[in-house]
Amino acid sequence: MVYLSKPLSALFAYQTMYLLLVMLLAMLLQSCSQSGPVLINTEHQSVNRNERVRLLVLHYTAINWERSLKALTQPGATAVSAHYLIPESFDPTYPADKQLQVYQLVPETQRAWHAGASRWEDRSALNDQSIGIELVNLGWCHQRTVPFAEPGNNELCLTPDFDPAQLQLLTKLLKDILARNPEISPTRVVAHSDIAPSRKQDPGPRFPWQWLANQGIGAWYDNQTLLKYWQGIKAIPDARMVQRALQRYGYGIGVTGEWDAQSRDVLLAFQRHFVPNRVSGELDAETVAVLWALLEKYFPDSLSGPESLALTLE
Incomplete structure (x- = not known):
């Protein structure tokens, strides 16, 4: 026969007290983790940015x-x-x-x-x-x-x-x-x-x-490239071609195929920046040559391929 040193009721009370203390400690730790600083790990960095x-x-x-x-x-x-x-x-x-x-x-x-x-x-x-x-x-x-x-x-x-x-x-x-x-x-x-x-x-x-x-x-633009286009242009490109060229450079212009008000506004802005001696909003050989010289320098890919903006030069 096994004799217990303490009554079962006392052991049960101790176990209950222990469980309550563990639960209280867990709640305190959770509270501290929520109110303290967030732990952020930065060792894994994405290249997609x-x-x-x-x-x-x-x-x-x-x-x-x-x-x-x-x-x-x-x-x-x-x-x-x-x-x-x-x-x-x-x-x-x-x-x-x-x-x-x-x-x-x-x-x-x-x-x-x-x-x-x-x-x-x-x-x-x-x-x-x-x-x-x-x-x-x-x-x-x-x-x-x-x-x-x-x-x-x-x-x-x-x-x-x-x-x-x-x-x-x-x-x-x-x-x-x-x-x-x-x-x-x-x-x-x-x-x-x-x-x-x-x-x-x-x-x-x-x-x-x-x-x-x-x-x-x-x-x-580079002067020699400008000269190449200015001397070699056979005719002023049509409105759609110029709109596409301005859009490729970066301007927010719609490609309508018509020389409309938005086209004139964009060309004025382009001329203020790159052809300040000809701020007219109208196409001319110098403005076209400057635009294509810039495309060749900064966006050479736009002058080849199925959607090429390349001009036929003399």
Whole structure:
């Protein structure tokens, strides 16, 4: 016969107490794990990704430093902003005791409201994917309400030259941004008018895109390739061909086969950027040669294959 050292009721009570303590401890541990920091393991990284920022968009403010800073930082009816603002050295509203410098208004990790309704390549609503830089400059462009019959006389742009000191700051800033954002290829350094051609004209035809390209920033054509197309073009391509070429470069243009209002707006933007001596919205041999020289340099694949954009040259 086995004799128990303690009554069964006492053992049962001890077991019950033990189970209750274990359950209480488990609940406490669960509570701590929920309120404490989440443990995240990063040892397995996917290669199926790219950078958020794909575009650099350049603007001018069309107003002085003081008004620009207020418009881009304070609440108002327009509610606009930019990641960076660069003043002019000779602006009388800029503090005389301050060295000319770049002002960051929105962190690059956040969305600035600078692009508006916009499109480039296969993307739209580009605030999410771009860095916006505003340059203080009093330029503006206007379209005639009643257009002249002759092409090339319907836009008036009064854009002062950009401040050399301002451009030096811009160059340093752009090189820094490009070094950190490899997704921004040369054809993705664009004007506000490139991504919103029916609404915007900035930074206008006086902005020195070729000078910027000589600093290693943005796109520009090679002179020998331009000459090859300019001398060899037999005829101006039809509207559909030009629309396809502009679309391949990046512009948000529909291929309608008609030289319509959207086509003229896009061509005006293209000419402001690459043919500033011919901002007419009309096709001519120089504009066509520039466009195809750019395609050959940056999108050579577009000039071969079943959907080839290649031109027949003399």
